[in-house]
Amino acid sequence: MAAEQEDLIDALAQVAFVTTGVLSAAASDRDLSLTQARAIGILRDRRLRMSELAQVLGLEKSTLSGLVVRAEKRGLLQRVPDDGDRRAALVTIAPAGARLAQEVRADLEQALAPLIGGLDEGERLQLQALLERMIEHAGTRPETRSS
Amino acid sequence: MAAEQEDLIDALAQVAFVTTGVLSAAASDRDLSLTQARAIGILRDRRLRMSELAQVLGLEKSTLSGLVVRAEKRGLLQRVPDDGDRRAALVTIAPAGARLAQEVRADLEQALAPLIGGLDEGERLQLQALLERMIEHAGTRPETRSS
DNA sequence: TATTGTTATACTCTATAACTATA
């Protein structure tokens, strides 16, 4: 059973590299780093504090400051004051950022289509369900680090 | 069906980030970058030319030169001349590199265990088979870029 | 001429430390 688990981890790692690589390429086609693309993807449907976004992305708060400043200059993100705690800032997506997120997303779908296309409808649902079960258990653990 | 595909892509992306993050953390615990960890992982069971390894990793050849020089100084990798083409160099793993690769691998397994642990034996095999089918189709396309 | 690999250089992303403002 040890051997089977190793093979599963190999497969997971390979799919992870392919997926990350495809996303990274789609992002850089639009002069976005992988991290910037993740950020606008995350902020598509919510607004987070700087500290919260930093934690989700696995970045230091100072690193995120720079990222957000650059994105704000390009009109992709926006910082708004948090009523109730005047130290804090909420990061929200700007219209141009939302458009870019959608474009990157479309590219990702197109690039992954050949991989997913080899599976029929039932298999895709099965795969999705298994992956989602994995992610649930990921929530139990501390945030993914990248340091 | 469009909605389902989007959900599958979301799940793929999330699992990819978790997996990459875990590997990155395991690597940096040993002063390896994610790319260096990938390199020693790839070279565990084969030797490649500089140019081939660069292509697999999605790096420029000049970038790989630096990476290999640093790894060679630490005794992790080794360059040997390619008989038959004296321009080329083959990159091989050194004993210390093989040990490190094994350690990183063990950490990766341990960190992913809680995620995989939620699945029973049959589901793990199912997931592995689906992921491997995806990877097959990835081989059809040009190498993953990261530029 | 074309290809393999290295060197020189510059840019981006990241973390650490010191700081300001607010809680």
Place this chain on the structure above:
DNA sequence: TATAGTTATAGAGTATAACAATA
């Protein structure tokens, strides 16, 4: 005192361009 965020600085990883050696 502790926390949220910014600024200054330095290190690592990467790409581009120019180059040397071999095919």
